[in-house]
Amino acid sequence: MSQADRERWNGRYREQAGASEPSRFLQSLADRLPSGGRALDVAGGPGHDSLWLARRGLEVTLVDVSDVALERAAAVAREAGLPLRCERVDLETEPLPSGPHALVLCLNFLWRPLFAAFPRVLAPGGLLVFAQPTRSNLQRNPHPSARFLLEDGELPGLLRGLEVVSYTEGWTEEGRHEARLVATLRP
Ligand SMILES: C[S@@+](CC[C@H](N)C(=O)[O-])C[C@H]1O[C@@H](n2cnc3c(N)ncnc32)[C@H](O)[C@@H]1O
Structure with a gap:
């Protein structure tokens, strides 16, 4: 980048x-998410x-390329007394922080x-939660532009070394056409 x-x-x-607000998709998975460990x-x-x-x-590591975003997250965490590790990483050129993580979240x-890297940073039995709009999203929303979109039906084929727990694709209650996936690394 x-x-x-x-x-x-x-x-x-x-x-x-x-x-x-936290992602509604993530919140909808509350019952299935690990209650401790690293994320x-x-x-x-x-x-x-x-x-x-x-x-x-969860002991969360947040990675992003934006210093402004990371500083904001760190400030809120400090104020709330929450442990949060923030790392500036350019995900196009640098590796993911090493695991093992009980949960890896990648939204939007x-x-x-990255799909080749997810299994390497997940703990056995750990979950990947992933969501991204697909090309059909352009029918109702100008953003994100086409280069940031999945093709319709593309997501399951990108998965490497993980087993699908759930996969949906369609219009969400927020009015986006999104592919949503939960996958696990078999123990
Ligand atoms: C659409 S936002 C999604 C943020 C959050 N995951 C969410 O769902 O609201 C995309 C994020 O990717 C980050 N980003 C873009 N390119 C990146 C890169 N090469 N490495 C790391 N982060 C990047 C941006 O700074 C931004 O925070």
């Missing part, structure tokens, strides 16, 4: 005031999902080579 791209994300987060939030932005997981007792970020 170029410095210009990093600055674009930083600028976007500087303009966005206030905290975002990795991949490209987790300002940490709304990381902080929700930390409140549930698509870098296809």
